[in-house]
Amino acid sequence: MSQAFRNTLLSLRDLIVSAGPLAILAVALVVLAYWWLNPNPPKTVTLATGPAQSAYEEFGKRYQKALAAEGINVLLLASDGSSHNLELLREGKADVAFVQGGTAELQPDDTDELVSLGSLFVEPVWLFYRSDSAERRARSPRIDNLRQLRGWRVNVGSEGSGVPRLMERLLEANKLAPGDVQMSRLDQTPATVKFLAGELDALVFASAPESLMVQMLLQTPGVQLLDFPQHEAYARRFPFLTPVTLPRGVVDLAANVPAGDVRLVASTTSMLAREATHPALLTLFAQNAQKLHGGSGWFNRAREFPNSRHSELPLSKEADRAMNEPVPMLQRYLPFWLANLIERMWLVLGILLAIMLPLSRVVPPLYQFRVRSRVFRWYGRLREIENDMETGKAAPAELLQALDALEAQAEKVSVPLSYADELYALRNHIHLVRKKLLRT
Structure with missing residues (x-):
């Protein structure tokens, strides 16, 4: 794997980890809003019509054909007539009726x-x-x-x-x-x-x-x-x-x-x-x-x-x-199901966007912290080596060996090019501590 490709993968991983919680929160809120609003209708609806060969039956067939074009299956429920239709509505056996x-x-x-x-x-x-x-x-x-x-x-x-x-x-x-x-x-x-x-x-x-x-x-x-x-x-x-x-x-x-x-x-x-x-x-x-x-x-x-x-x-x-x-503009150019989804969800999506935009400002600092932390964590080890040198707790040979190991670890650190100065600064500081150690 080339170093450039590896750096790209690492940057992508950091971005996903940094923005992941916010993305999960946004998806969860959208799913919750979808469940609450229930924008898409059921695919089947029952229409109570009337006796055979009646005008109600004829109109029912016309509605059945019209809604079939939108993917809705209209079940025609024959009845004795108007009073019976009203009873079917009250009992929940029909959704719509004449x-x-x-x-x-x-x-x-x-x-x-x-x-x-x-x-x-x-x-x-x-x-x-x-x-x-x-x-x-x-x-x-x-x-x-x-x-x-x-x-x-x-x-x-x-x-x-x-x-x-x-x-x-x-x-x-x-x-x-x-x-x-x-x-x-x-x-x-x-x-x-x-x-x-x-x-x-x-x-x-x-x-x-x-x-x-x-x-x-x-x-x-x-x-x-x-x-x-x-x-x-x-x-x-x-x-x-x-x-x-x-x-x-x-x-x-x-x-x-x-x-x-x-x-x-x-x-x-x-x-x-x-x-x-x-x-x-x-x-x-x-x-x-x-x-x-x-x-x-x-x-x-x-x-x-x-x-x-x-x-x-x-x-x-x-x-x-x-x-x-007039017919809503979206329904003139889009299928009904899509236009209905947008019309019923746009307000919620607007509110979510208004909430998520301020929260998204946290992502760049978090991403920056994750990338820089890969470099800065080695400064702690460098400080320990310098303290040991000043207090004389370890022999110069051991300290030189520790610096060599630290430098080898720093060379393996991968960061985006925009943060390369942080990595080169770490290597320069390791070199400065080594020069100071060799002078003692």
Whole structure:
């Protein structure tokens, strides 16, 4: 091994030993901050959707595809509907869920455990009825009032959908007792089969127009959609309802479906999440909600959704930023996981840098001390030899032999070139003591 290479290794060793404790402290603090902040989200999240072929299921698949691009696996949890989704959130079986306003009673603990990611879309109350049933029971092919449903066989959806509770409130407002309407609680598919077979007079859905069932029934001959002439009054009586209008021809312009404007009442569906859900996941859902629900639809213009109106729970900080602030600069140029890591760690890293910079000033003096100590420790031995010479404790021959041994040790000392003067000074002082010894 060449002397130059050996000197380099020694200098590197001294530098590592000098700066090592500070580096270990910095790494330990970064690891502790990473553990405390937990910046990277889990790779799997559970989204409670709804029944098969529902709009909730369709939107769930869109979120699943969108988050898969960021490396997040979205597990879609089928449910009976809005009320069931709320229960799944409360029980911790779902992290995020679609919940329709007014279809479930909120509990006092919900405001502490759940947050809203914003209102996503409106879900009209679709009351489809058979024309022949209207002719037979109301003596007219059309009806325009819920009171005309007295004695009808009406399916209001499964219990977990929340629609039964909503219909009970609407019928009660129309002074209809529970027994005045023969209500059944079948799932959408079997209920639709019975409805088309004539075993039911009416069906009630509360769903976005993206629902395949809704779009099919809107274009089925002999099936009518109930018009709500009092939709403004319903919205005044029930704060969670909004008056909306299904424009003429919006379903099929060529076939002019519907043949005229249909007035409806609608509740607003929000995306709710558990407070404990990782903030990065909330950010991803909120940002993708802007893309998936920001377009125009049958009942809204572009960029009307998502919004914070009609929210029955506090809006999360992540959703508020997604709605009111542009996409963070880092996310425009970096993968989401890296941008999220930097955004969540930069403040901590800045604090650590502010702490470590003053402490780093200890490293140069410590390095200097370690290098010089390799030279200075031999001065102690040189002083002993000089004291023995002055007191006469040892014979001159023994002292000369000790000086030769000391000089041989000094020649083996390796120091960086910047400290070579210290080594040459030691050798010069050994020579001076030898000259002094030879004069005696």
